[in-house]
Amino acid sequence: MTLAITLGPLGLGGGEITLIVVVLLLFFGGKKLPELARGLGKGIKEFKDASKGEGEDSKKELDEKK
Numbered sequence: 001m002t003l004a005i006t007l008g009p010l011g012l013g014g015g016e017i018t019l020i021v022v023v024l025l026l027f028f029g030g031k032k033l034p035e036l037a038r039g040l041g042k043g044i045k046e047f048k049d050a051s052k053g054e055g056e057d058s059k060k061e062l063d064e065k066k
Contacts (some may be wrong), residue, residue: 012020028036 024033
């Protein structure tokens, strides 16, 4: 029996995820990787907020309507 970790609908297993991490380390190095991950996280958060309509512009518009 093998343990397979899959990543959502992408169907990536443990081996594929490991390969991706190794390639990222080779391209960017260990010092730059946390900075890239932080930027990616901020970008995802901003995208989610914008898709929900919870951006600062939407909040200002709602306040002005009241």
